[in-house]
Amino acid sequence: MWAIARTELKKTVQDKGLWFWTFVLPVVFIVAFVAIFSGDESTSYKEVVTQIIPGYTIMFAFFIMISMVIVFVKDRERGMVSRIASTPISIYQYFFGKWVPFIIIVLIQITVLFGFGVVVYDLPLGDPFALILLSLALAFIVTGWGMAMAVIVKTENMGIALTQILALGGALLGGLWMPVEFMPEIVRNLSQVLPQYWALQGYKEIILSGGNVTDVWFHILFLILAGIAGIALALFSYPRFLRQARS
């Protein structure tokens, strides 16, 4: 299990595309959008940075699903899934080994982007314990959904397309680009079922309102339950995934 995690992490570190999507592009987006919205006199600077930095961090955290889809589909198509299935390790060990590196990457991504916010934009962090728990829950749900997506999709392109819909659609409807208060009622209602909404509201509660764990427990629970649903779906779909695997 740890050997799979170690191998995956080594491969991932060498992937320049992942570095670009995970760190470079989000920083570019944050810089650009903070510059654009800082000129708006109706919104305070603090409100701008506490909306944009967590918002884009959440949105780009969802893009880890693309990397997960690519890794799983490649493994399936070149016979690695079958080969690993012929060894004594269980499917739980296989999934855990594949999952660990991605959750580490997302946690590093959140740390880097928030750190960038603190250093460059003086972003307040609020209660560190609540912030860490919420970030862990965010990393859990994006990787859990990533695992489900990776096992379900038939091709890389299908996975990339669905991830874009989930990440960008969720960002729009979940209020990551613009606070949901400015949106029509139907969108406000729809956003309540999106993990992006609960993640952002949680971060705002901690950063902007000085909330602690008791104030964001529901947000964390929602993300964890959604993540568990993703992992359960991945485990349920594994036999079909294995049947499709080359050997």
Add this chain to the structure above:
Amino acid sequence: MIHVENISKHYGSTQALEAIDFQIEKGTCFGLVGPNGAGKSTLMKILSGILLDFEGDIRVGEWKVSKDRSTIKQQLGYIPQDICLEETLTAYDNLFLFGNLYGLRRKELNPRMDEVLEQVGLTDRAKDKVVTFSGGMKRRLNIACALLHKPEIIIMDEPTVGIDPQSRNSIFALIHHLKKTGRTIIYSSHYMEEVEQLCDSIGLIDKGKLVEYGDMQSLLDKYRKPSLFISGVQITPEVLRSFGDVEEKGNGYLLNSSQPLLTLRDLVNYCHEQNLNPRRLELYHPRLEDIFFHLTGTELRNA
């Protein structure tokens, strides 16, 4: 001893395997052959523990797959047809991964990595990335990954596809060595001459059924029909038919006769009289490939 007992497998309404039954002696090489779509890959997946839902059972010594799957998997070394390696990592990294998957700890794994690399002739490339390897080197490393845990049973699925003769010879030598050390090998290939050369027994599968199975020599003897092969001479099939039954084979003709030595003498005399000089005129012993075509036909399979 491996007992494959009455294995059947359905994919929806399609029957991929039907009541497959055979045994493999310990320390022998068993060849599994069949045309594309015959059910060979499905059987290989079942034997290597990848496909879990099938009817029947497999016994390995005292263990049964239905009860002791994990124990049996620990005894298996599966070498897939595709090269399943992490190409951006080194040979050592790949061996470390597979060694760990079979439960080897670093202390025992390190010397084993060196041993298997030496066995496949890749010692000097241990720290190089696999992406820099030739096709043959990748195939050899692919094999090495399955040998780390010293498996009792080694399943090889077309291990010589697309490699140079040197690498092929090296793989053959390794298989002979493994047999000598008591390992049981299940070898699948479309190259009949390889199977004939390496395997002690074979199972031939077609349309999901085991159409022939047994000791290689007995099988060759069973289908051995006396015949002659003639090529490189201007004799029409009509003329040859006066000597026996004629069938085209490659760039010549196969002449089936109940008394091949007498027919050979008559043919030599005929060629002498007609001043003909055939390039080849010889007694012909059927090969595994002939038996394969005899049992499965020569029409193309699109599966």
